[in-house]
Structures are given as C-alpha cells and as structure tokens.
Amino acid sequence: MNRAWVTIFKRDILLALRRRSDVATTLFFFLIVASLFPLGIGPEPAVLSSIAPGVLWVAALLAGMLSLTRMFASDFSDGSLEQMLIAPQPLPMLVIAKVLAHWIVCGLPVVLLAPMIGLQYALPNDALLVLVLSLLLGTPALSLIGAIGAALTLGVRGSGLLIALLVLPLYIPVLIFGAGAVAASQHGMSPEAHLSLLAAFSLLSLVLAPFATAAALRISVE
Template identity: 55%
Template sequence: MSIFSLTLRRDLLLVIREPAQGMAVLAFFVMAASLFPIGVGPESALLRRIAPGIIWVAALLAVLLGLPRLFEADFLDGTLEQMVVGPVSLGLLVLGKIVAHWLSTGVPIVLLSPLLAIQFSLDRDSLLVMVGSLLPGTLLLSLIGAIGSALTLGLRNSGVLVTVLVLPLYVPVLVFGAGALEADLAGMDAAAHLYLLVALLALALFFAPWVTAAALRIALE
C-alpha cells in the first residue's frame, strides 16, 4: 500500500473512533447558516437572494474551524515528527491527511447542505449546482488551509492566526463557488464558475501538499 492510502486509512479510522469533533464542525455549519434568517428576517425572496453567500461562507468558516484537527494531535504526541523524518514522500503523506480531512469535514458539509438549501427555499436544480460547487470547493479549502495550518503549528495563538493567514487566500474560492450558485439562481450558466473552481483545485492539488510539507519541515526543525 502506498503512503497516501495508508495515511488516508489511518486518519479516517481516527475520525471514526472519535466522532465528536467532526460533529461539532457540522453543528457549527448548520447553526451559523441558520442564524442569518433570524438576523435578516424570514422573507423568502430575500433569503433566496442571499442564500449562495450564506451557505458558502458558513461552509468556509466550518472548514476553517476544523483545520486544527489536521496536524495538531499528531504534532502534540510526536507522531508528526516521525512522519517528517521517515523515509517516505512527505508530500504524498500530507495529501493523504488532507484528503482524509476533506472526507471527514468537507464531504459531510456537502451532504448536509441540501438541508440548508431547503431552509433557504432553493429549488432542485440549484441544489445540484450547490452540491457541485461545494464538493470541489471544500477540498480546495482544505488544501489551502493545510498550508496555513502547517505554518502556525504549535504557536500560542495559532487558532486566530490561521484565520488571518488563510482567509485572504480563500477569496477566489468563495468568488467562484458562491458565484456558480448565484449565476444559476440568476438564470445563467454556472459552468464557467465551476470550471474555474476545478482549475484552481487542479493547481492546489499539485502545489499545496508540497508547500505544506515544506512548512511542516520548517515548523518541526
């Protein structure tokens, strides 16, 4: 088995055996998005208008909140150090961890998002576009977030710091992700947004694990 699939399996097993943390992120996603109708009022035309932004921002913040889980536990008990000094490709290992993080944070968010779509009275076709934009989008968020998470590893204020580092880098993802859904709601073709989102994903799949590995080496020196 390659180091990628071994790491993926190990991290997923850890998530399954301790499901509480992942659940908290999902609860945050639903709660944060549900606060908006309470804040702006229950008028359904307005809600449908702002739904893309709200669902996407809630998903983005939920992924951001889940980022510490990526490396922190392994860093604290010394496992991460062994991974870095081990004779394996750190980039592939990191990719395995990121994909595991996506499967345990991003994918549940995507599966839960139709529930929110109903709350914001989106119709069935827009729902497909929403799922189609969130699925690659959350992986992209995890990939970019991994860089910030590795750079701030072990710092005292790492929770706030990772937010400050990563949020500006999340802007293009939000533009294209929420843009796809918004274009669809406006009766336009969402494909262009989705293509660009997937193009960014291809770039990040190549570069992010490599940069994250470099950042981990710096952090563990």
C-alpha cells in the same frame, strides 16, 4: 512503497471514527451558522434566496476553518509527525493522504448537508444542485490551502486565530466563484464557467499545496 500514504489515510479516518465529536462540531457549526440568518433576517423568500449563495458558502468556509487547527496538531504533539518526516517516503504524498482524510471527515459532510440547509433559504432545485456541485469542487481547495496555514502555525500560541488571518484571504477566489456559480443558476445563466474555475483552482492547489505544506511542516518541527 506508496502504501504508506494509504496507511496514513486509513489511520486518520479510523481516528476520526473513534472521536466522532470532532466531526460533529464542524457539522453543527455549519448547521447553526446557516440557520441563524433566516432567523435574524426574517422569512421573506425573495430576500433569503438572494443572500443564500454567499451565506451558505461563508458558513461552509468558516466550518472548514474551525477544524483546520486539528489537522496536524495531534501528530505534532505526540511525535507522529517526527516519524512522518524521517520516514523514507515522499512527504507531499503523506500530506495529501492527511488532507484527503480531513476533507472526507470535515468537508464532505458539509457538502452533503448543504442542500437541506438550502431548502431553508427557498432555493429552487436546480440551484440546490449547483450548490452541491460547487461545494464538491471547491471545498478540496479549502482543505488543501488550509493545510499550508495549519502547518505554518504548528506549535504557535493562539494558532486558531492566526490560521484565519493567513488562510481566509486565500479563500476569497473560491468564495467568489462558488457563490457566483449558485447565483448564476438562480438568474437563469449557466454556472459552467464558475464551476470550471473552481475545479481548476482545486487542481492547482492539489499540485502546489502539498509541497508548500511539506516545507512548512519541516520548518515548524525544526
């Protein structure tokens, strides 16, 4: 019976593979935004490495936001969402499948690209490692929380902007601890506390967000 969520997960990955431009937009947005700062601020390594954690995390956050509107929009407009809602399956599980697929398609590439961008900011190796770790632990929370916003704004005009207003305030803790972890390792402190809190935040959203998203989807479709 739980095969259904695997099916939805595979379908979403397959759709992303057939429409690679969507993935590329997110990735290039992250690349360009993160590359603009060194160009605007100047090549001073000390300045760059001190702003790096915040800038890279904000860029990752905005890149993730960009793709949120697409999470349920096509399912909503072609009727697949109706079929998901009336399927004899637990809806939160289907939501988790969709969020997981979204994270693999839009979150994971950003995580993998981050160390290369980090080099532009003259980040030392151990800080690069912490950057990747913090993104790896933090971005699932971004996708999960973002799903609630995406579900709530389904079918609303100008939903892109509305999602930003709904979701960005909820991203603040992730941003603080994510950037904090990188900054801590730059100053020779252990990033462990920050990383643990990020992981805790992701786990908490994994437990709560699918239910909230499922409820929001039911409201939006009605």
